[in-house]
Amino acid sequence: MTEPLYRDDAYLAECTATVAAVNDRGGVVLDRTVFYPTGGGQPGDSGLLRCADGREVSIATAVKGDEDDGGPDVIVHVPSDGTEAPAAGESVVAQIDWARRHRHMRVHTCLHLLSAALPYPVTGGQVGDGRGRLDFDIPEATLDKDEIAAELNRLVSGDHPVGTQWITDEELAAQPELVRTMSVKPPSGAGRVRLVRIAELDLQPCGGTHVARTGEIGQVAVTRIEKKGRQNRRVAIELIG
Ligand SMILES: [Zn+2]
Numbered sequence: 001m002t003e004p005l006y007r008d009d010a011y012l013a014e015c016t017a018t019v020a021a022v023n024d025r026g027g028v029v030l031d032r033t034v035f036y037p038t039g040g041g042q043p044g045d046s047g048l049l050r051c052a053d054g055r056e057v058s059i060a061t062a063v064k065g066d067e068d069d070g071g072p073d074v075i076v077h078v079p080s081d082g083t084e085a086p087a088a089g090e091s092v093v094a095q096i097d098w099a100r101r102h103r104h105m106r107v108h109t110c111l112h113l114l115s116a117a118l119p120y121p122v123t124g125g126q127v128g129d130g131r132g133r134l135d136f137d138i139p140e141a142t143l144d145k146d147e148i149a150a151e152l153n154r155l156v157s158g159d160h161p162v163g164t165q166w167i168t169d170e171e172l173a174a175q176p177e178l179v180r181t182m183s184v185k186p187p188s189g190a191g192r193v194r195l196v197r198i199a200e201l202d203l204q205p206c207g208g209t210h211v212a213r214t215g216e217i218g219q220v221a222v223t224r225i226e227k228k229g230r231q232n233r234r235v236a237i238e239l240i241g
Contacts, residue, residue: 001073003032007194010105010209014095022085023069027076028057033094035062036101037075042108042127042208047096049077051086058083100129101209103239106217107132109162109198109210110152110237113217116202117151118143123232127208133236135228143233149222152237159215160199166192178204217241 002020005012017030028049038044044061051057058080065074077094079085086092108127114134115122124135172178172193196206198214211217218241226234 002075006036013098019090026085028085037062037064040208041125045096050093105209105211108208110217112202113155131238135234138233145222156217162210
């Protein structure tokens, strides 16, 4: 497996690593990485691998491995078109596009605040570069963009700490109310699940990357509220700070 350094420290922008394998599609498997792989509605990181001889391999994205790679605990770094992968056994410095990742972290954490501001079941979500959205199961369409934005910015300005804790699969099974997002299976499998807590506002299983305090999100706008199906409302947000 690939040691996911971003999981314990989302602020690591680079690390040294060894190329464990290169798959038949040219994807680079590292023994450890700071690259977040696409999943849970958050895009994979882009960046580069710097080889010992100084050559830089541009990485377009990172994804979880398929069965041939050794399963989802393996992280595959996908080189940009035409970039030759380093060889197995090579030492590299793995470096993410930090500015883009940090926007992902701000948007992702803001979506937690959005789910706290709107206490309805979440049916889907997507983190983008500077924007994001959640889909809610809401029978009555009584949402107001300006009211939601005001509440989000109040929660941002509260500068609440964002932390993580681990519980066992059994503990999660005993508290099904913790799972807010019905369409995304919580990250589990090794017998434990990571919970993300934002002060007293939000507590849910999540494997993504978050900022350390809500103030770091900066000011946000609610850009759209769309009707998606009879009961579904899609709420889109954008960073403006
Ligand atoms: Zn999260």
